[in-house]
Amino acid sequence: MMDLHRLRLLREVHGRGTVHGAARALGYSPSAISQQLAVLEREAGTPLLERIGRNVRLTAAGEVLVRHATVLLEGVEAAEAELAAVAAGRVAGVVRIASFQSAFIRVVAPAIRSLAATHPEIRVEAAELEVEQAAPALRLQQLDVMVGDEYDGQPRAVHADLHREHLLREQIHVVLPADHPLAGGERVPLRELGGMSWAACQPGTGHREMHVRVCRELGGFEPDIRYSSDDFLILLELVRTTGAGALLPDLVVGAGAPGVAVRLPAEGDVGRGVFLLTRRTRTPAVAAVADALRAAGTGPA
Numbered sequence: 001m002m003d004l005h006r007l008r009l010l011r012e013v014h015g016r017g018t019v020h021g022a023a024r025a026l027g028y029s030p031s032a033i034s035q036q037l038a039v040l041e042r043e044a045g046t047p048l049l050e051r052i053g054r055n056v057r058l059t060a061a062g063e064v065l066v067r068h069a070t071v072l073l074e075g076v077e078a079a080e081a082e083l084a085a086v087a088a089g090r091v092a093g094v095v096r097i098a099s100f101q102s103a104f105i106r107v108v109a110p111a112i113r114s115l116a117a118t119h120p121e122i123r124v125e126a127a128e129l130e131v132e133q134a135a136p137a138l139r140l141q142q143l144d145v146m147v148g149d150e151y152d153g154q155p156r157a158v159h160a161d162l163h164r165e166h167l168l169r170e171q172i173h174v175v176l177p178a179d180h181p182l183a184g185g186e187r188v189p190l191r192e193l194g195g196m197s198w199a200a201c202q203p204g205t206g207h208r209e210m211h212v213r214v215c216r217e218l219g220g221f222e223p224d225i226r227y228s229s230d231d232f233l234i235l236l237e238l239v240r241t242t243g244a245g246a247l248l249p250d251l252v253v254g255a256g257a258p259g260v261a262v263r264l265p266a267e268g269d270v271g272r273g274v275f276l277l278t279r280r281t282r283t284p285a286v287a288a289v290a291d292a293l294r295a296a297g298t299g300p301a
Contacts, residue, residue, distance in 0.1 A: 006040040007069035009033055010048060014066050015140045017055045025142070040065075073141055074281050082283075092121035093285035097293075098129035098137065099147035102232050102251035103274055107167065108147060111292040118292070122285050130205070130230075131156060138162065138277055144286050147293065150273045151210040163280045165290075167297035170250035172210070172270040175239050176261045183261035190214070190265045194221030199238040199246045201230050210270070211247050218267040236260065 012022040013033065023030040041048050048062035058066060080093065099108045104126070112124050129137070131148040138146050139161060147167065150156045158164070174188045182188050198215075200223075201207035208225075215223040227238045232252045239246050240259040249272050253262045276293055278286055 003040070003043075004069075004072060006036050006043075007065060008073060009036050010040060010062065011066050011069045011073070012140055013037065013049065013056060014058055014062070015136060019056065025137070025140075074279070078281065078283055090121050091119055091284045091288050093283060094123045094125060095144045095285050095289045096142070097124060097126040097145045097147070097289065098134040098143050099126065100130055100149055101128055101230070102249065103147045103149070103167075104128050106251045107274070107293060107296045111289070111296040114295065115289065115292050119285075119288050122288060124289065135159070135162075135277065138279065141279070144278065144283075145289055145293070146277045148275055148277060149206065150275065151206050152271050153213065154206055154209055161280060162277050163282070165276050165294070167274045167276050167294060170254070170272045170274065171264065172214070172247050172249055172272060173253055173262045174265050175236065175246045175248050175253060175257070176263065177239060177243050178259055178261050180245075180261060183263065185266075186263060187266040188263040190219035190267055191221070193245060194219060194223075196224070197226040197242070197244045198223045199227040199229070199235045199242070199244045200225050201235070202228050205230060207247075210272075214247060214265070214270055218265055218270075 009022065012025060013019055016022045016025060019030045019033050019037075022028075023033050037049065044061060044065065046061045047059050048065060049056045050059055097108060108126055112126065115122055115124060129146070131146070134143060134146040134148065135157070137143045139159065148156065151172075174190065174193070176183050176188065182192060194215075198211065200211040208228075211225070212223060215221055227235070227242065227244055229235055229238070232248060235246045235248065236252060236257055238244050247270070251274070253260075256262070274297065276290060276297075278290060282290065
């Protein structure tokens, strides 16, 4: 009989593309994973992986095993959730959430608070994580729920094995020092801000791509991004203290931000969608958490 743990390792290697990637994700050494996969190949009686350069890919037999492993692991997850619910007499279990920072503060934290009252037997474990890292972990059952973002004109990948639903939509605001000469009106002409310095997220992030694109398309200039941080609260502080500008969403500045002016761009609106992702098969505990996140997302931003 094949060991379920080894099947999980095989699926992880398939999802990560390399043994080293799977080892980092699981906290194992690469040699330990290789040894376990060698045992699995002996149990299967056929090669399961083949090396392609620095990466590995499944053989036909490996694809069969991974397909069945996914079904088996989902079944184990459902069984564990049902057992926990029977033992507790109500919906119970561990649900692991990942979210980007501003949604973590304004959506995930309030949802956890409400779940403590409505579903005390659900243990919520939450971590800040960007979509690029969270989506693969969700597909590999290392997470159960993730909250992601998608800027206008920058669609995220759609995965057939995941269920996606809309939580809320935000506007992107031009954030300026409170004493900036253009801060008096409700809307700010971006085309007049080409000479200022800017604060944005790190290169390679959706926010950085949005920032550059909006300045080019609406403002007609290449932004001088001098300050970089993936922490929106740091970006807000940089506007206050350095005189830089920033483009920030409702979840960061929607309730107001002291010491800065929050305005819309005069050239047109820019938005961001916030969405929820789970696997298509939801346990009762995951469904309850999704309901709480949905309720938190419809509350005041």
